Amino acid sequence: MTETRRPRIFLVEDHAVFRAGVRAELGDAVEVVGEADEVEAAIELINERIPDVVLLDVHLPGGGGHAVLNGVLPHHPEVRFLALSVSDAPEDVIAVIRAGARGYITKTISGGELLQAVYRVAAGDAVFSPRLAGFVLDAFSHGTAANQSGTVDPELDQISPREREVLRLIARGYTYKEVARDLTISAKTVESHVSSVLRKLQLSTRHELTRWATDRRLI
Amino acid sequence: MRRSSDGRVLAGICAGISQKTGIDVTILRIGFVLVGLFAGFPVLIYALAWLIVPLNTETTNIFSRAVADRRGIRLVIAIIPLVIVTQIVVSLLHVSFVGIISWPVFLAAGLTILIWRNASEPERVWMHNDLVPMLSVGSEGPGRWKVILRTTAGAALAVGGIVVLVLGHPSTAALRPLGGALLVIAAIVIVFGPWWLSLVRDLMAERQARALAEERSQMAAHVHDSVLQTLALIQRSAEDPQSVVRLARAQERELRAWLFEGRAPGSIGDEVTNLAEGVGLLQRHVEADHGIAVQVVLVGDCPLTEGLRALLDAAREATVNAAKWSGAPQVSLYAEVEPGAVILFVRDRGRGFDPAVVPADRQGIAQSIRARMARYGGTVAIRSAPGEGTEVELRMPVPQ
Numbered sequence A: 001m002t003e004t005r006r007p008r009i010f011l012v013e014d015h016a017v018f019r020a021g022v023r024a025e026l027g028d029a030v031e032v033v034g035e036a037d038e039v040e041a042a043i044e045l046i047n048e049r050i051p052d053v054v055l056l057d058v059h060l061p062g063g064g065g066h067a068v069l070n071g072v073l074p075h076h077p078e079v080r081f082l083a084l085s086v087s088d089a090p091e092d093v094i095a096v097i098r099a100g101a102r103g104y105i106t107k108t109i110s111g112g113e114l115l116q117a118v119y120r121v122a123a124g125d126a127v128f129s130p131r132l133a134g135f136v137l138d139a140f141s142h143g144t145a146a147n148q149s150g151t152v153d154p155e156l157d158q159i160s161p162r163e164r165e166v167l168r169l170i171a172r173g174y175t176y177k178e179v180a181r182d183l184t185i186s187a188k189t190v191e192s193h194v195s196s197v198l199r200k201l202q203l204s205t206r207h208e209l210t211r212w213a214t215d216r217r218l219i
Numbered sequence B: 001m002r003r004s005s006d007g008r009v010l011a012g013i014c015a016g017i018s019q020k021t022g023i024d025v026t027i028l029r030i031g032f033v034l035v036g037l038f039a040g041f042p043v044l045i046y047a048l049a050w051l052i053v054p055l056n057t058e059t060t061n062i063f064s065r066a067v068a069d070r071r072g073i074r075l076v077i078a079i080i081p082l083v084i085v086t087q088i089v090v091s092l093l094h095v096s097f098v099g100i101i102s103w104p105v106f107l108a109a110g111l112t113i114l115i116w117r118n119a120s121e122p123e124r125v126w127m128h129n130d131l132v133p134m135l136s137v138g139s140e141g142p143g144r145w146k147v148i149l150r151t152t153a154g155a156a157l158a159v160g161g162i163v164v165l166v167l168g169h170p171s172t173a174a175l176r177p178l179g180g181a182l183l184v185i186a187a188i189v190i191v192f193g194p195w196w197l198s199l200v201r202d203l204m205a206e207r208q209a210r211a212l213a214e215e216r217s218q219m220a221a222h223v224h225d226s227v228l229q230t231l232a233l234i235q236r237s238a239e240d241p242q243s244v245v246r247l248a249r250a251q252e253r254e255l256r257a258w259l260f261e262g263r264a265p266g267s268i269g270d271e272v273t274n275l276a277e278g279v280g281l282l283q284r285h286v287e288a289d290h291g292i293a294v295q296v297v298l299v300g301d302c303p304l305t306e307g308l309r310a311l312l313d314a315a316r317e318a319t320v321n322a323a324k325w326s327g328a329p330q331v332s333l334y335a336e337v338e339p340g341a342v343i344l345f346v347r348d349r350g351r352g353f354d355p356a357v358v359p360a361d362r363q364g365i366a367q368s369i370r371a372r373m374a375r376y377g378g379t380v381a382i383r384s385a386p387g388e389g390t391e392v393e394l395r396m397p398v399p400q
Helices: A016-029 A039-049 A065-072 A090-099 A111-122 A130-141 A161-171 A176-183 A187-203 A207-215 B013-021 B025-039 B041-052 B062-066 B070-093 B096-118 B121-135 B141-168 B171-236 B241-261 B275-290 B306-326 B363-375
Strands: A008-012 A031-036 A053-057 A080-085 A103-106 B293-299 B330-338 B341-348 B379-384 B390-397
Touching: A008 A016, A008 A039, A016 A031, A016 A111, A031 A039, A039 A065, A053 A065, A053 A111, A065 A080, A065 A090, A080 A090, A080 A111, A090 A103, A090 A130, A090 A187, A103 A111, A130 A161, A130 A187, A130 B293, A130 B330, A161 A176, A161 A187, A161 B330, A176 A187, B013 B025, B013 B041, B025 B041, B041 B062, B041 B096, B062 B096, B070 B096, B070 B171, B171 B241, B171 B306, B171 B363, B275 B293, B275 B306, B275 B330, B306 B330, B306 B341, B306 B363, B306 B390, B363 B379, B363 B390
Parallel strands: A008 A031, A008 A053, A053 A080, A080 A103, B293 B330
Antiparallel strands: B330 B341, B341 B390, B379 B390
16 A cells, blocks of 8 residues: 555454454554544544544444544544444444445454555545445445435436446455456556445435335344 | 347347348348248248357357257158148148148248257257247236137137138038048058157157156255265364264254155255345355355345245355365355346355366266256356355346
8 A cells, every 4th residue: 555654543442352353463554543442432532633544343332333423523524434343234334334434344354454444444445345335236226216305416326337346346255456357447446436436325315225224134 | 140149039030130231120020920921931941040040149050959869850750741641631622822831831840849959058948938938828827818819819710710611612522532631641640650659759758868867966966965065074073073973963854854854955945935034044054064154245135936046055055165175264145136137156265276177076066056057047157266266156047
């Protein structure tokens, strides 16, 4: 990655064992500037230290991950959040992404992949787990675009055929590099497609998004 | 020129000509049908073209395969006496119009036998799934009115024809030569009858043999999926007597259920009715039995058909293969419901293999995946290279 200095990381996670595990996995590649195990402390410390990337557990005592996002982003929109979860439950995904997280990964991710995801989010790109990619395909591909309020740009209610191809490959378990090779495009282009999808995911009023999240349970 | 496989109604010949010449395909079709009704010979030309012109997705034509089909050729020859009989009857009744039509139509029917028997697998599946239902005589559901319509039309035509024949020719004049014709027909039947019978018997035997072979291959697939897989697991856990006992017991239970209750091992039970449940069950079973994490992504959902059950069985086999051979700790399973098909990918980042050098006796890919999918018109693509992991792509058509 092009980052010259180590990204400054903040860990929000209520399991001490997992925090220690993440620290060990990331090692010297990042600088961990702080940790918190509940919502209020997290908001306070993050607003004070302004890290590059916050690794945010979705399930937190005192309001959940999206409460942290709501407490930080209005004051410091430059802080980037990468959500971590054990469950991949649709409600979790939709809540943190819509609240402003730049990415979503599950805790089963390997150390190397986690580091890559952190770098990517630090550089302003989006990180999609296969499940998140599948979720977007599901919510955006099926049914007609139904805009509830009618006030938002209809562009936001659709994903382009190219974006769909990229998401499909990610959902099949391809890394960005493999997606780029398969579609013969650059890794940078893959990243911009994913970021564009993330933007649509955050801004779209498509009612399928909410319906999908409430209808679908874990399979 | 090639026959078009996507714009086809029957053989794709009109669509092929239209692509070649630019003439509108509907005009060509109407022309063909009209001329065919009055002259008959276009029907023969059409059948010949079907036989000789290859499909645009294939390199060989049906004819090249048909020359080796001796039984099919015998069937065609058996039709010739029928043509002669018809000609005799027709010439006696002085309805030469029918005579002009019947020659080419009978010959075309003969060629259709060769086409049916020697078409490539995908075209056969297409004919079976899309043409046969058109001719079906099933009397329930939306097809019922078609049957009624056809029966009525057929009966009306037959009655009309008989009336025309009887009224058009004074009975005294017509009956005498008819008697002679009956004698000739009887002679032909006596001469050729036993041969026809033996042909029919041969055909029935052939069909039985095919059903038997199919049953055998299904059984082999089941035994492979259950017994052989368990034996491999037992060998691997030889140091752990407890898990050997557990595996053996589970296998015994499964085999008993198969032999005495008819429940096929390793397949998705009837209690599962939609794709999401089936995929979830597959994930749980493979994770529990084989100690590999299965990461599932599913886009859309639909009710399970026979074909989709086969797809899930094949997907389970691909996942188990990944667990056994790839060495990877995780396998990704992605399924998407598309209009008209379900597509499923099983991917691992393990050691991979060269698909060209898999020994033929490795049941897994041949029987459990390819044969299973082909039985319901599905397709399989396997991408792998040593060190690159493996991806198995399964596609199963779903009636909309």
